[in-house]
Amino acid sequence: MKYFLIGIILSVIGVLISLIVWGIENAYVITAGIGFLFIGISMVFSGAMVSGDRMRANYATESDDDRRIRNSVTFRSALIGVPNIVVALLIYYFLN
Numbered sequence: 001m002k003y004f005l006i007g008i009i010l011s012v013i014g015v016l017i018s019l020i021v022w023g024i025e026n027a028y029v030i031t032a033g034i035g036f037l038f039i040g041i042s043m044v045f046s047g048a049m050v051s052g053d054r055m056r057a058n059y060a061t062e063s064d065d066d067r068r069i070r071n072s073v074t075f076r077s078a079l080i081g082v083p084n085i086v087v088a089l090l091i092y093y094f095l096n
Helices: 001-019 028-045 052-061 065-095
Strands: none
Touching: 001 028, 001 065, 052 065
């Protein structure tokens, strides 16, 4: 829950900075960028961007602790990114 709250706080800060820099028309830009950044981090750490043989090799060579850490980083970065994407989509939908 802590990381979801961090994502909400980052989305509010992103909206405020976008309002200051670009105005109400582009209030979603920084928030969407933050969201896509954290979703990208989540994809990289989950191993979703590698081929099947590379994923098999990664699973074969990592320990249980490494896998647990990798999965927690994936989940936490996704929890930070999702509220940013949702806020950006809502702002874009209601303003355009």
